[in-house]
Amino acid sequence: MIESILFWLGSALFIVGGVFDLIGAIGMVRFPNFYVRLHAATIGGIYGAVLPLMGISLMALGIPELPGRFAIAGASFVTAIVLLVVAPVGSHILAYAAHKSKSVEWSPVVDKLLEDEEK
Amino acid sequence: MSRRILVLMLLFSATLIVSFTATIILNPATPSELKELAKYYVLNTINETASPEAVTAIVWDYRGLDTIYETLVLYLAIVGGLAIFKMSEEALLKTRIGLTLLTKTSTKIIALLITSIAAAIAFHGHLSPGGGFPGGSAVAVASMIIIPVFAAGTLIEKGISSTKLVAIRGAALTALGLVALLPVVRGLEIVTNQKFYPASILGLPISGSLSLYNLLESLAVASGFTAVALYLSIPEEAYKGGSSA
Numbered sequence: 001m002i003e004s005i006l007f008w009l010g011s012a013l014f015i016v017g018g019v020f021d022l023i024g025a026i027g028m029v030r031f032p033n034f035y036v037r038l039h040a041a042t043i044g045g046i047y048g049a050v051l052p053l054m055g056i057s058l059m060a061l062g063i064p065e066l067p068g069r070f071a072i073a074g075a076s077f078v079t080a081i082v083l084l085v086v087a088p089v090g091s092h093i094l095a096y097a098a099h100k101s102k103s104v105e106w107s108p109v110v111d112k113l114l115e116d117e118e119k
Numbered sequence: 120m121s122r123r124i125l126v127l128m129l130l131f132s133a134t135l136i137v138s139f140t141a142t143i144i145l146n147p148a149t150p151s152e153l154k155e156l157a158k159y160y161v162l163n164t165i166n167e168t169a170s171p172e173a174v175t176a177i178v179w180d181y182r183g184l185d186t187i188y189e190t191l192v193l194y195l196a197i198v199g200g201l202a203i204f205k206m207s208e209e210a211l212l213k214t215r216i217g218l219t220l221l222t223k224t225s226t227k228i229i230a231l232l233i234t235s236i237a238a239a240i241a242f243h244g245h246l247s248p249g250g251g252f253p254g255g256s257a258v259a260v261a262s263m264i265i266i267p268v269f270a271a272g273t274l275i276e277k278g279i280s281s282t283k284l285v286a287i288r289g290a291a292l293t294a295l296g297l298v299a300l301l302p303v304v305r306g307l308e309i310v311t312n313q314k315f316y317p318a319s320i321l322g323l324p325i326s327g328s329l330s331l332y333n334l335l336e337s338l339a340v341a342s343g344f345t346a347v348a349l350y351l352s353i354p355e356e357a358y359k360g361g362s363s364a
Contacts, residue, residue: 082232089225096219 007062013055021048034104035095042091046084053080169318170245170326178250179332183310187299190336194292197343201285204350211353215272226268233261241337245326251333255340262345271352284346291339298331 020043027040057073057080060066098104153161160173160181168176178186217223234257241254266274302311316327325331 082229085225085228089222093218093222096222 003062003064005062006058010055010058010060010062013051013058017048017051017055020044020051024048033107034098038091038095042087045087045091049087050080050084053077053083168312168326168329169324170329172244172246172248174248175245175250175326175329175333179329180310180312180327183299183312183332186332187295187310190292190295190339194288194339194343197288197347198285200347201281201350204353211271211275211349213272213354215270215276217270217273218268222268226264230261230265233264234258237261237337237341241333242330244333245329246324251336252340254333255337256344258337258341259344259348262341263348266345266348266352271349274349279345279349281346281349284342284349287342288339288346291335291342295332295335295339298328298335 024040024042024044024047027043028037031037031040053076057076060069060072060076063069066072099106160177164173164176165171168180170176170180237254237257237260239254240249240257241251244250244254299310302315303309305315307314310328312327312329316331317325318327319325
């Protein structure tokens, strides 16, 4: 009983992650400039990678006949946690560097940082 | 797409196709039995070196002298590289701001994770796949993400200068050489393992000198690569200013 719940929960997470990947890919193609595209890419990097990895770990726990299922579950869970820490920071550094070096076009509607710095 | 990239991609895919078809047509049979040498290692490694990990046993015991000279070659390469990059570290002291707080915090977490995995690779290398060199390289990965995030100047202010790192590397290599030379005192061959060093201490399996070699080699590799990374982070302007003066 608990195994099949884990398995189907994992599968659901897997499919949700795939949907997020698709959304991220569409955004990557359709969005107009660097910063918004970075947002789309980060959706693929976080929800599109962390959720499927969590799903894999739950699915592995839900298959009792799978050899070494605890190792698979633990490894994918740890990888998911590390990605959850690393992926947002990677996007954050990219945006920070692009903003500091002024290497991409920057046409904001509101720029609170500039307002703060001018005060 | 530029023509150069197109040609490269064509070459790459042609190589892939040719190798796949060759594998399918020629169908090289996988060997069904071990060779005599492999049989020897599989049967005798655990008795002769007290290590279940045959790769580490071959690297540090059966051909230990070769590995020690290899380590010396790498040491000379790093010392030569540092001599070419010879700079005062004042240029680095100007860079001490680093990246944002968010980046620094997550880098601390990740660097801790990488270092603990590296320690597991290095200190467990005589029992499971791994060893001194991979462990030291993993520590070098941690220092290579720390250096750009916290800025090299901050590290030098905290007292982690490349001179000290090279000194640590030299000390570790000296200790490694001593471990290799000590059996000579008792009239044994150089790089002797089981006849001189104990297989376990207080019930912990240390596989004689293999764990010592792994520990010292990981120290040496980590400090050497960190020193090189520190020197590589010197900004380009420092060199330009130096050449014109």
